[in-house]
Amino acid sequence: MIIIGGGLAGCEAAWQAVCRNVPVTLFEMKPQRFSPAHTSPFLAELVCSNSLRALALDSAVGLLKEELRRMDSLIMRAADQTRVPAGRSLAVDREAFARMVTEELEAHGLVKVVRQEVIDPDLTHALIIATGPLSSEAMVRVISRLTEPADLYFYDAISPIVYADSIDFSKAFYASRYEEGEGDYINCPMNESEYLSFYQTLINAEQVPLRDFEEQRFFEACLPIEVMAARDFQTLLFGPMKPVGLTDPRTLKRPYAVVQLRRDNREGTLFNIVGFQTKLKYKEQERIFRMIPGLEKARFARLGSMHRNTFINGPQWLTPYLNLKDKPHIFFGGQITGVEGYVESTAMGLLAGINAARFVQGREGIIPPDETALGALIRHVTFKRDNFQPMNVNFGLFPPLEGKHSRKIKRTALAQRALAALDKWKCSLIEDDCSNRPVS
Secondary structure, three states: OEEEOOOHHHHHHHHHHHOOOOOEEEEEOOOOOOOOOOOOOOOOOOOOOOOOOEOOOOOHHHHHHHHHHHOOOHHHHHHHHOEEOOOOEOEEOHHHHHHHHHHHHHHOOOEEEEEOOOOOOOOOOOEEEOOOOOOOHHHHHHHHHHOOOOOOEEEEEEOOEEEHHHOOOOOOEEOOHHHOOOOOEEEEEEOHHHHHHHHHHHHOOOEOOOOOOOOOOEOHHHOOHHHHHHHOOOOHHHOOOOOOOOOEOOOOEOOOEEEEEEEOOOOOOEEEEOOOOOOEOHHHHHHHHOOOOOOOOOOEEEOOEEEEEEOOOHHHHEOOOOEEOOOOOEEEOOHHHOEOOHHHHHHHHHHHHHHHHHHHOOOOOOOOOOOOHHHHHHHHHHOOOOOOOOEOOOHHHOOOOOOOOOHHHHHHHHHHHHHHHHHHHHHHHHHHHHHOOOOO
């Protein structure tokens, strides 16, 4: 079986396939060629240390991570083993995480990793396309031939990273909102006049222009900071710069606004500016972000940038097994199916890997129960409707509970129901695997 793309989805798909004794050739174009957002030669490269988000089971993404663990996910095992402090979130040492995934796959006897850009793949044999939101131009052309070229992309942005030793701690302080966790975030407080000056400068800053053929379409949950600011003076105060739950130790009062930074590596030498994804020009980023109290002398390990995200119209083209309706031997995995986020991408890679392996073995594909987070995502990417857009996992995608419940009780009940359904389903899969295993 061929898998194109060595991101989280492609790696997870490969792992699930070889765990079912199906040999895999995994194609990854790095280091021969890099996308605009990637720099490491390792497989499963993350752009942000906290990309795996909330841990708690009463959050949909926390539940999804637990489901992935129970499905023997390589990505989740690597994440748990390379975790760094981040309060209630799962953050990882990005290099250690990617190295572990790479070494696990390269050492496996049924995996062949080929470092080569795929230009014209063989579309007559079992194949998983997991080239992700930054698919190369060549792969976009291939996908366009398989589906439709229209609506194949939207835009996303990434946040700057600051060296910790360049932060002024006479102004910045460690704390988590409402004193949750051990104060894993660095907070840069602003008074009203500082925020006003920052805001006015931000909305008038020079941005990187789009090319003539590009259309500006952002993912709503990951808007550039300047796009959010342009909506209203108070948008940032209710978004990434909200001051609630924090007390400035210098004034013993709540700041008017606050910028939070989150650890980006295990050593704590790099910090990501939370929610500050941007398409500002580099010089503008340095000028404006150094207006933030505590970051006046900040040194940037990485500045923010904007990149194209590629996805297909899943409801039109995909079955619930994540293969094409008219070409069932071709599967799609990861964000390209129409999900958003690394955890969701991993989930779609896991299901594509399992189903492609079963296809190769001449067995029927599997669909996770509707009550699970995995099932909720499958329904999202395959339920036909107008104006399909990528989405993170959320409890709004789950079948509702009967009766009325408080928000906390409802989320806990949804999680309990999901895990019970997943465990029952997984047991049936194990029995099916055993009944189809050849007798030695």
